Amino acid sequence: MTKNTIADDTQTRIDYLINCRRTLHRCPEVGFEVPETCSLIERFLDELGIVHTQKYCKYSVVGYVGTRTDVPVIAVRADMDGLPVEEKTGLDYASEKAGFMHACGHDAHMAMLLGAARTLKPIEDSLPFRLKMIFQPAEESADSGARLMFENxxxxxxxxxxxQHVDGSLDSGCVGYAYGTVCSACTPIDITFHGKTAHATIPHKGHDAIAMMFKTYSGIQLMLSREIDPFENMVCSVGAVNGGVVHNVVCDKANMKISLRTFDVQVNDFVVDRVKLLAEHAAKELGGTVNYEAHMSAPAVVNDDFVVDCLKEAAEDIYGDNVRLVRPKMSSDDFSWFAANKPSVYYWLGIRNLSKWHETSLHNNDFMVDDDALLGGEKLLINTMYKLAKAIQ
Incomplete structure (x- = not known):
């Protein structure tokens, strides 16, 4: 890639990226229900003269840049959904939807892909690759948008x-990459305990669902400390417990929600089966029953070494020594449904700027993205596609 092939009107590109991100940031939507976000993406693509379709999934958007048929097709995934979080950033372009926020940087992902498309569109006839843009809903959901689009x-x-995923633990102007398994599999577990009500002063006449739930909780902690290899990369977090309504009635229904993250399928299956057994035993011992649901919403993300090498070379062209080999993360991403079926790379773009604000983390209500990182992210997408095309040739 040379300056003769891409018009490098830097300020115009920056302004475009910031406008796209801030426009999208104001209207976060969740799950598959992202109609306004979808309409905005379609409007941006229409302005660029890019044909698009929703045929792979409701409220998804897919389009191409590049006209040649003798070149590789390189897809870039940008997730579209936000989170049910009340924004507390105080930004003048903060969320206009109460209770919802782009707290995971998906607004930045969409903006950088749009920026890459805008930059490449004028020279699409000469590109040594064809860019397929995949704007995907429901990355944050238990029901995966990526899986549905893949199946379609x-x-x-x-x-x-x-x-490309933004990372609040990396400074703006840095890129993180890793080989092999880079993100964990995610298995949500939902357990409902059923007991029998009784007056609080005669608890022996009832079957306490809360007691079943906390007996299971204690068993889980013991299992984690005594039945799992301490060197195993895994997390089993109880994120929600709910039961009871008033102080003077023995609870007859309680619910526990668990987030299980693993790199190894055998470990995942062991924990799923073991927690089920603990819940069943706790319910039976206290005279109740249990409903148990567990399904893997996303397998682990596994990078392809060849594609990582191309990404690393492309990043070093732009960021020099600020390209870092980083540890895999226990977070999950349904990009795994794509990575499991095509050679892929999942990497991290630094967006932290401590000179502007304090450090913020993904999924927090004060999460911030440094706009100064966006142009580098756009350039990195483009340069990686050029590196891939050249390496293939």
């Missing part, structure tokens, strides 16, 4: 897939 054939014509 979104990768059928694709050779490689890229996914």
């Amino acid at each position: 054939g979104v990768l059928d014509d694709v050779d490689y897939v890229l996914c």
Whole structure:
């Protein structure tokens, strides 16, 4: 890639990226229900003269840049959904939807992909690759948007897939990458305990669902400390417990929600089965019953070494020594449904700027993205596609 092939009107590109991100940031939506976000993406693509479709999934958007048929098709995934979080950033472009926020940087992901499309569109006839833009809903959901789009054939014509995710633990101007398994599998577990009500002063006449739940909780902690290899990369976090309504009635229904993250399928299956057994035993011992649901919403993300090498080379062209080999993360991403089926790379773009605000983390209500990082992210997407195309040739 040379300056003769891409018009480098830096300020115009920066302004475009910031406008796209801030426009999208104001209207976060969650799950598959992202109609306003979808309409905005379609409007941006229409302005660029890019044909698009929603055929792979409701409120998804897919389009192409590049006209040649003798070149590799390289897809870039940008997730579209926000989170049910009340924004507390105080920004003048903060969320206009009460109770919802782009707290995971998906607004930045969409903006950088749009910026790359805008930059490449004028020279699409000469590109040594064809860019397939995949704007995907429901990355944060238990029901995966990526899985649905894959099942509907979104990768059928694709050779490689890229996914760039912002990272609040890396400074703006840095890139993180890793080989092999880079993100954990995610298995949500939902357990409902059923007992029998009684007056609080005669608890022996009832079957306490809360007691069943906390007996299970204690068993889980013992299992984690005594039945799992301490060197195993895994997390089993109880994120929600609910039961009872008033102080003077023995609770007859309680619910526990667990987030299980693992790198190894055998460990995942062991924990799922073991927690089920603990819950069943606790319920039976206290005279109740249990409903148990567990399903893997996303497998682990596994990078392809060849694609990582191309990404690393492309990043070093732009960021020099600020390209870092980082540890895998226990967070999950349904990009894994793409990575499991096509050679792919999932990497991290630094967006922390401590000279502007304190350090903020993904999924927090004060999460911030440094706009100064956006142009580098756009350039990195473009340069990685060029590196891939050249390496293939």
